[in-house]
Amino acid sequence: MAAPETLTPASEAEACAMVAEARAAGRTLAISGAGSKNAIGRPVTADAAIVTTSLSGIVEYNPEELVIVARAGTPVAEIETALAANNQALMFEPSDWSRLLGSDAGQTIGGIAATNMSGPRRIIAGAARDSLLGVRFVNGRGEAIKNGGRVMKNVTGLDLVKLMAGSWGTLGLITETAFKVLPRAETETTLVIDGADGAEAARLMTAAMGTSAEVSGAAHLPAALSGAVLGAGHENHASTLLRLEGFADSVAERIKRLKPQIGTGRQIAELDAAASQRAWIAIRDVHPFADGSDTPVWRISVPPMAGHTVAGQILGAAAGQAFFDWQGGLVWLRFDGGDARADLVRGAVATHAGGHALLVRAAEDVRARTPVFHPEPAPVAALSERIRASIDPDGVFNSGRRAFNSGRDAA
Amino acid sequence: MQEIAFLEPDPAIMARREEIAAGLAALLSGEGLVTDPRELVPFETDAFTAYRRVPLAVVLPATTGEVAAVLRYCAEQGVPVVPRGAGTSLAGGAIPQEDAVVIGVSRMSRILEVDYDNRTATVQAGATNLSISDRVAADGFFYAPDPSSQLACTIAGNIAMNSGGAHCLKYGVTTNNLLGARLVLMDGTIIELGGKALDAPGLDLLGLLCGSEGQIGIITEATVRLLARPEGARPVLFGFDSSEVAGACVSEIIGSGIIPVAIEFMDKPAIEICEAFAKAGYPLDVEALLIIEVEGSDAEMDAMLARIIAIAKKHGVKSVKESQSATQAAQIWKGRKSAFGATGRIADYICMDGTVPLGQLSHVLRETYTIIERYGLRVANVFHAGDGNMHPLILYNVNDPDEAQKAEAAGADILKLCVDAGGCLTGEHGVGVEKRDLMLHQFTETDLNQQMAVRAAFDPDWRLNPSKVFPLELDMRKAS
Numbered sequence: 001m002a003a004p005e006t007l008t009p010a011s012e013a014e015a016c017a018m019v020a021e022a023r024a025a026g027r028t029l030a031i032s033g034a035g036s037k038n039a040i041g042r043p044v045t046a047d048a049a050i051v052t053t054s055l056s057g058i059v060e061y062n063p064e065e066l067v068i069v070a071r072a073g074t075p076v077a078e079i080e081t082a083l084a085a086n087n088q089a090l091m092f093e094p095s096d097w098s099r100l101l102g103s104d105a106g107q108t109i110g111g112i113a114a115t116n117m118s119g120p121r122r123i124i125a126g127a128a129r130d131s132l133l134g135v136r137f138v139n140g141r142g143e144a145i146k147n148g149g150r151v152m153k154n155v156t157g158l159d160l161v162k163l164m165a166g167s168w169g170t171l172g173l174i175t176e177t178a179f180k181v182l183p184r185a186e187t188e189t190t191l192v193i194d195g196a197d198g199a200e201a202a203r204l205m206t207a208a209m210g211t212s213a214e215v216s217g218a219a220h221l222p223a224a225l226s227g228a229v230l231g232a233g234h235e236n237h238a239s240t241l242l243r244l245e246g247f248a249d250s251v252a253e254r255i256k257r258l259k260p261q262i263g264t265g266r267q268i269a270e271l272d273a274a275a276s277q278r279a280w281i282a283i284r285d286v287h288p289f290a291d292g293s294d295t296p297v298w299r300i301s302v303p304p305m306a307g308h309t310v311a312g313q314i315l316g317a318a319a320g321q322a323f324f325d326w327q328g329g330l331v332w333l334r335f336d337g338g339d340a341r342a343d344l345v346r347g348a349v350a351t352h353a354g355g356h357a358l359l360v361r362a363a364e365d366v367r368a369r370t371p372v373f374h375p376e377p378a379p380v381a382a383l384s385e386r387i388r389a390s391i392d393p394d395g396v397f398n399s400g401r402r403a404f405n406s407g408r409d410a411a
Numbered sequence: 412m413q414e415i416a417f418l419e420p421d422p423a424i425m426a427r428r429e430e431i432a433a434g435l436a437a438l439l440s441g442e443g444l445v446t447d448p449r450e451l452v453p454f455e456t457d458a459f460t461a462y463r464r465v466p467l468a469v470v471l472p473a474t475t476g477e478v479a480a481v482l483r484y485c486a487e488q489g490v491p492v493v494p495r496g497a498g499t500s501l502a503g504g505a506i507p508q509e510d511a512v513v514i515g516v517s518r519m520s521r522i523l524e525v526d527y528d529n530r531t532a533t534v535q536a537g538a539t540n541l542s543i544s545d546r547v548a549a550d551g552f553f554y555a556p557d558p559s560s561q562l563a564c565t566i567a568g569n570i571a572m573n574s575g576g577a578h579c580l581k582y583g584v585t586t587n588n589l590l591g592a593r594l595v596l597m598d599g600t601i602i603e604l605g606g607k608a609l610d611a612p613g614l615d616l617l618g619l620l621c622g623s624e625g626q627i628g629i630i631t632e633a634t635v636r637l638l639a640r641p642e643g644a645r646p647v648l649f650g651f652d653s654s655e656v657a658g659a660c661v662s663e664i665i666g667s668g669i670i671p672v673a674i675e676f677m678d679k680p681a682i683e684i685c686e687a688f689a690k691a692g693y694p695l696d697v698e699a700l701l702i703i704e705v706e707g708s709d710a711e712m713d714a715m716l717a718r719i720i721a722i723a724k725k726h727g728v729k730s731v732k733e734s735q736s737a738t739q740a741a742q743i744w745k746g747r748k749s750a751f752g753a754t755g756r757i758a759d760y761i762c763m764d765g766t767v768p769l770g771q772l773s774h775v776l777r778e779t780y781t782i783i784e785r786y787g788l789r790v791a792n793v794f795h796a797g798d799g800n801m802h803p804l805i806l807y808n809v810n811d812p813d814e815a816q817k818a819e820a821a822g823a824d825i826l827k828l829c830v831d832a833g834g835c836l837t838g839e840h841g842v843g844v845e846k847r848d849l850m851l852h853q854f855t856e857t858d859l860n861q862q863m864a865v866r867a868a869f870d871p872d873w874r875l876n877p878s879k880v881f882p883l884e885l886d887m888r889k890a891s
Contacts, residue, residue: 064662065768087668122609129618130587145861146854151766152798153584153838155573155622156846156853157880158862162586162618171614183668206528210551212641212707247668250711257642257708303607305528329529329609356612374612379602384614386868391861 005048009055012136012144012175018050019173019396020142028399031169033073033108037115039101040360041168041372044398052110055175058082060150067133067150069178072110079109079179089184092128093119093280099290100297101361110174116166119284120217120243123209123326125182129165134178137164139171140392150178163387168373169398171391185245189255190217190276192230193240194267198222198308201240202328204262206305208242209327213258217243218327219283220308225323228288229279230271241283243276283325289334289361296340296362297332302355304329310355313348314341329355340370415462415503415844418878420510424467424490431490432468435512438480443518445469454495454513458560459503459845461761461809466493466507471518475593475601475631478514482629483599485512491874492597494625496537496568499560501762502843504572504624504879511877514629516567522546523632529607530637531590536567536630540574543635552637555582558839559748567630573622575839577747578704580797581672582638584839586621591634594620594627597870607634619865624841625876627869641706644672646743647716649723650697650730654678654792657699658773660726661796664703664719665769671719674797675702675747678776681754681791681804688753691746692739694730701796702747750793751804758789758806759815763822765829766800766838775832779803779825786821788814800838801829827852842880850882859885 007029009015022029030046032038034053052073060069063086070079076094083089094112098104111117113135118127125131134148148154148161164174196204201220208215219241221228227235242258244251259268271279282288289297302310307328315322320335335341340362349355356374359367376384389395424431432446445451446468455463467490472478485492491511498505507513516537524533525547532543532554540561543554557576558564564574570592575584582588591605604620605611620627651657654676661674677685677693677700686693693700705715720731734740746753754760767775776792783790783805794801803825807818826836826846830853836846850859863881867873 062768062770064666065770066665067768116610116615118610126583126587127610129615130583139861143857143861146858147862149833149835151768151800151834151838153575153579153766153795153800154835155584155839155841156835156837157842157850157859158626158865159573159586159619159622160862160865162615162621163865165618166610166615182670183666186668209530210527210639212551212639247714249714250707253708253710301608301610303526303529303531304609326609354606355608356610358612376613377603379596379600380604380613380616383596383602383616383868387614387616387619387865390864390868 007048007050008053009050012055012138015050015055015138015173015175016142016144019138019140022048023140023142023394023396029396031173031397033111034075034105036098036101036103036105036107037111039103042367043364046399050173052108052173052175059176063088066152066181067178068181069150069176070109071176072108072174074109076107076109076112083181087184088181090131090179091121091125091182092131093121093284094128095119095284097286097360100286102292109177113165113174113177114167114169120219120280120325123218124214124216129162131180132161132165132177133180135161135164135174136176137172137174140394140396144175145172148178152180171388172397186247187251187273188243188245188276189251189273190271190279191242191255192269192271193264194237194269196238196240196266198312201238201324202305202308204240204264205242205327207262208258211258211261213244213254214246215242216245217241217280220324220328222321222323224321225288229282241279243280286332288323289332294361294363295337296335296366297360298345298357299360300331300333300345300349300355300357302329302331302349303353306352306355307331310348310352313351314345317344340366342370346374415848416883417464417508418883420508424510428467431488434484434488435468435470435481438484439470439477440473443471443473443477445471454498454507457498457500457503457505459501459506459843462503462506462844464507464509466511466513467509469513469515471515473518475595478595478629478631479599479601481512481514482595482597486598486874491877493876494571494629496565496571497539497563499564499568500572500841500843501764502837502841502845504841504843506844508878516565516629516631519631526607527552531607531634532637533632533634534566536633537565540564540566540569547637548640551640553640554635555588555638556585559751566633566635570621570630570633571623571625572841573839575800577673577675577795580674580795581670586618588636589617589621589633590636592617592620592630593632595629595631597628597875605634622841624843624880626866626880627875642708643712644704644706644740645712645716646702646704646734646740648693648730648732648743649701649703649728650694651699651701652697652727652729654699654776655773656726657701658796660723660728661701662769663722663726665797667718667722669715669718671703671797672706673702673704674795676700676792676794676796678792680789681750681793684753684757684791685746685750688756689742689746689749691742692732693746694732697729702743747793754791754804754806759809760804760806761818761822763801763803763805763825764837764840765826765834766798767829767832767834769799771832771834772796772799775801775828778828782821782824782828786817788818788821799834823849844879847880848882856885
């Protein structure tokens with residue numbers, strides 16, 4: 001839904017002035033980067049949009065310092081290209097849901113920070129918020145705030161960096177990010193175990209993660225979805241994937257060690273580096289469900305061993321498919337159609353050891369009547385609301401999406 | 412450099428000591444209340460021993476419910492609260508004030524659940540850092556953050572200060588290894604944050620909690636990530652003729668794609684102090700020493716070490732010494748981890764904790780020596796070279812007021828140097844009272860007011876650990 005007016009600040013100072021002016025005039029602003037994730041959540045009801053796309057460019061990048069500082073509107077592709085030229089990468093493997101959401105807008109680094117987009121390597125290398133060392137942002141008073149920095153260890157003051165990471169634009173306008181980067185692995189190999197069902201796959205992945213092999217990706221695809229990730233020859237075979245990255249000799253050594261440790265009589269194939277990269281991008285970016293439709297897609301985060309049980313309970317009650325990343329703890333679930341069935345999904349999550357569920361994709365009318373973000377217990381919701389008010393006291397930002405919880409954000 | 416100021420104790424609260432003690436006694440079980448002046452003495456300071464304040468009372472609750480009751484009572488009575496883990500803060504984060512009740516978590520020290528399938532441990536917040544790794548070691552797991560004080564320090568304190576350690580180059584600090592926490596707010600509300608899933612919904616309050624220095628609530632339980640222990644680990648000593656060369660070698664190792672689990676640096680004075688104490692076999696004929704630890708199977712460690720040694724040779728490494736046994740490896744780490752204690756045997760010291768960008772290490776080290784010379788003091792440097800977290804130990808005589816003041820002034824100059832080089836005041840020890848008055852060197856008043864406003868969302872009346880982190884001259888009320 002296009003906002004009546006779009007503000008495009010070209011500097012942080014300009015952004016401050018725009019926010020201060022909106023605040024004084026009692027107007028609300030919808031924050032976005034390139035807009036690739038605008039279709040997530042309730043439609044933001046705001047008087048104007050403020051976008052970061054003109055706050056663009058890498059500010060500082062000395063490869064030997066393992067840090068990249070960039071303005072929030074810098075395209076992720078630009079960052080990744082600069083890093084790749086120096087054989088480095090963002091360790092959290094930012095995911096890109098553009099194909100899933102039918103967007104061709106591209107992603108900005110500020111958007112990655114604001115949504116804490118973390119890929120398969122999350123299980124060993126942390127989330128986006130773990131790599132985010134510092135931010136600059138404009139609060140709801142129109143003030144420029146610096147928090148964190150560009151060094152790897154920093155406990156100076158209250159950590160607002162974590163607060164901004166994953167705040168979905170509800171606290172402030174991020175203008176600059178500093179991310180930790182690391183050298184890219186020399187190579188990677190993925191083991192593909194053939195034919196395990198969900199419960200067996202959960203056990204295999206757990207066994208693998210309990211070894212010292214430093215598995216950097218653990219995912220499971222049921223038979224119906226294997227082909228969408230692994231291509232020809234894998235259709236109709238459930239596949240459990242374990243990725244190992246590092247120097248070639250080390251990867252070989254760890255594979256040799258790992259195979260007997262996971263203890264399966266099943267056939268194990270190996271994907272070479274190129275095939276492995278393709279597979280993990282498909283998992284990371286949810287390609288199995290990038291079907292051009294707007295049938296409901298949920299992202300469910302639960303304890304790793306609970307994933308297949310939660311998915312089983314949901315899919316026992318409504319038709320759909322699910323696949324698993326993060327050792328089974330990240331469940332991607334698509335219903336064949338119709339309503340988002342939030343009560344069914346969240347009920348299953350609550351029954352099995354807790355976690356949360358985000359409705360990533362659904363038709364606009366479905367999103368309008370569904371709490372897209374996971375409802376929080378009342379004391380936590382109240383606290384979060386007080387925090388939000390301490391940063392944006394007059395509610396300038398992202399009013400429709402504000403407060404991740406409950407039906408309140410529909411108002 | 413002035414003495415660090417504390418808030419003036421409120422005489423009205425002090426006058427009500429007995430009434431407050433009685434009120435607290437009614438809320439606590441067993442040996443939960445300490446009011447005897449002699450028994451309060453151990454609580455008057457932490458590991459930042461230059462400052463001492465005897466608190467009004469100390470409570471040691473046995474349950475989350477007792478913590479909530481005490482906090483609710485203190486909120487109602489307007490009594491400040493100072494949370495305490497094991498009291499190992501090097502920054503004075505747990506130093507009390509005369510009108511405050513100390514709430515210590517040391518009686519809540521049980522490990523509640525170990526879940527190997529999901530690789531988590533749920534513990535009471537007074538459990539020591541090392542007790543977690545000890546519990547799961549036989550099954551091949553460990554808890555990664557390993558501050559030097561890990562034998563004594565509690566998980567509650569680790570979370571409050573976002574503690575690191577020697578191995579965070581690879582494994583991260585507390586915030587990267589914490590999945591859930593039970594937190595009691597100042598008004599007695601109990602909230603649960605996170606759990607066993609890898610991420611939590613809503614605002615990242617768990618992330619905010621880490622490093623909040625006891626100012627947003629009291630932690631009574633935590634769920635932490637367990638990791639599978641590597642097959643083996645081998646520390647190797649690399650001696651160099653100069654700190655610059657050692658620094659350049661570190662840069663090239665990391666740049667080549669190798670991330671050792673630890674890269675520790677020691678300069679000559681630190682080498683001599685630690686060797687005299689630990690007899691770890693450190694070379695005494697070098698100017699700078701790197702302890703580089705690699706992990707994995709023997710074949711993996713051999714391969715990685717071959718790469719590292721090749722780089723070190725390019726940089727003219729003077730001596731390379733691999734540990735030949737688990738005992739030797741333990742000796743090498745004992746020397747490093749006892750650096751602070753060993754230094755304490757030869758002189759009083761204050762330990763700085765600034766972090767600088769990796770490219771600035773040599774520059775900052777050089778300038779550190781210049782500053783120390785200017786004050787006519789001595790310094791020993793031990794630090795985590797892989798992540799730029801420096802630990803200059805400034806040696807002085809605590810009984811010489813002039814020298815003590817010089818040491819504090821030199822420390823402040825060094826921290827400003829770290830900030831000016833693009834770094835920060837504290838990498839893992841926290842701000843506490845020690846660095847509170849330097850905060851305006853790193854942040855603007857607007858930055859700090861925003862932090863204080865967020866803090867006030869938890870504790871609007873500013874009762875939790877009130878004289879820490881933020882300069883006293885900032886108006887706390889205005890911020891909230």
